[in-house]
Amino acid sequence: MSDQYKTLAFPPLQAKLAMNVCGSSKVANDILNTNVNGDEGFWGYSITHYKAIHPPLFPGPGLDAMNRVMAQKITSSLERIQSSEVFRLFDFIKREVTLATTDSVYGDQNPFKDPTIVESFWYACQSEQFDVHLLTEYREFQEGVMCLLMGLPQSFVRESFKARELLTKRFVKYFEDNGHEEGSALIKARYEHSIEHKIPLEDIARFETAGAIAILTNTSPTCFWLVYHLYSSPSALGDCRKELGQVLSETSHGIREGSFDKTITLDLTQAKTSCPTLLSSLQEVLRLHSVGISTRLVMEDHVLADKYLLKKGGTVMIPAPVQHREAATWGENVHSFDHRRFLPNEKRSNPVAFRGFGGGTTLCPGRHFASTEIFAFTALMILRFDMQPSGGTWKELTTNKASLWEVTPRPDEDLTVSLVPRPGFHADIKWEVLVTDSDKMMPIAAEDVDALRQPN
Ligand code: HEM
Structure with a gap:
C-alpha cells in the first residue's frame, strides 16, 4: 500500500x-526517462525534481x-487606478498577475516583461489597451497545449507551436545572459537541477515553457473567481473586508510628505494566518471551480x-469535480458558493475531500506562493475599490470551453466591470x-493542517 504511488x-x-509540450531533444528526453519512476x-x-524545487517554494x-x-508589483498595478475605470476583469487580472508572478520568479530579466510574450502564452487578449497586431503571429500557446500534450503533429497546432518556439528563444537568451542569477531561489534551483543532470541549455529553456504553465495558468483564473464571488456576494465581501481591517495599520503624515496624506499598510504575513474567512473563500473557489x-x-x-482490478498499462483519472461536488460530503448546497464552508469551526466530514491543490506525493508545491499572491491581489482590490458589473447585475458565468488539462478554468466570456475607489480611500x-x-504556512491543504498540528 505504501508504494501505491509507484504502482499508480x-x-x-x-x-x-513535458516532452510533448516542450519539444525537448532526444538527449534531454533520455535523461528525463532514466529511472523515471524511481x-x-x-x-x-524526474524523481529528484520535486525535492529540488520544494525548499524555495516552502x-x-x-x-x-x-x-x-510580487506584493510590490501588485501594489503598484492597483496604484495606477486613481478614479473610476471600466475593465474586462479577467483580462486585467491575467495581465497584472502574470507580470507580478513572472517578475517574482524570473527577476529583472523576466522574459514576460515583453507583452508579446505574455500574449503568446495566453490566448488572444481582447483588451483595448493591447496592440492587436502583436497577436497575429505568435498566439495560442496555452490554447493549443492540449494538442501538444497529445503529441499531435505540428500542422495541427501551428500557432501554438510557433508561440512555444518564441518562448523557448526568449528563455534561451535569458539563461545565456545569466538572467536566472538575478532571479528567485526557485529559478536558480530549477536551473541548477537541470545542469546537475546535464540537460543542454536549449532544453533547459524548453523545460521552462512547461514550468511557466505550472507557474501561471491557475493563479489568474483562481484570483478572478475569488474576486467575482466576493463582489457578487455582499455578506462574503463584508466579512472579508472586516477581517482584513484587522491587519491594516495607518500612518498619518500630518504635514504632507510628498503627495500623500497617510500610508495604509497591509500586513500580508499576518493576513495569511489571521484571515480565515478569506482563506475559506479561496478554498471554496477552488472546490467549486476546479476541473x-x-x-x-x-x-x-x-x-x-480490495475491490477494483486495475490492469497494467491502463490510466487512472481522478477528476476534481467528482470529489468536490458530492452532496454526501459537502451538503445540499454543494453547487453554490459558501464563503464560510471551510472555516475551522464548520463541520466537514472528510478534510482530504478538498483537492484544490492535489494531494499526497504530487501535492502542488506552488500552493503557498499562489495563495499568498491571490490573497495580496484580492485583499488590496476589495479594500480599495467597489465594483459594479456592466448592466448592474452579476451574471452566471460558464466554463464550457475549459480544456481537459486545465485545473482552474477561466470564464468562457470575460466580464466588464467598473471599479470605483471606496469612499474615504482617495x-x-x-x-x-x-x-x-515568516516560516508559517497557510493551512490550505489537508497536509498543511496535519503539518501544523505536528509538534516542532
Ligand atoms: C491557484 C493556483 C494553482 C493551482 C490551483 C494548482 C494546482 C495544482 C494541482 C491540482 C497539482 C497536482 C496535479 C496532480 O496531482 O496531477 C499541481 C501540481 C504542481 N504545481 Fe500547482 N497549482 C497552482 C499554482 C502553482 C504555482 C504558482 C506553481 C509554481 C510556482 C505550481 C507548481 C506546481 C508543480 C511543479 C506541480 C507538479 C508537482 C509534481 O511534480 O508532482 N503550481 N498544482
Missing part, C-alpha cells in the same frame, strides 16, 4: 507530457523574497481498495503591503 505513477506521465532508487531528473527566506517582489483531472499510469496489475492615500520574514 505520476512521473512517467509527467515526463511524457524503481532503482531515489535518483534521476515558507522561508526564498518564498518571502518572491512574495516581496483538474489527476492522472496516473498503472505500472503493474493492482487491486485498488488618491492621497499611499498603500503598502508588508511581507515580514
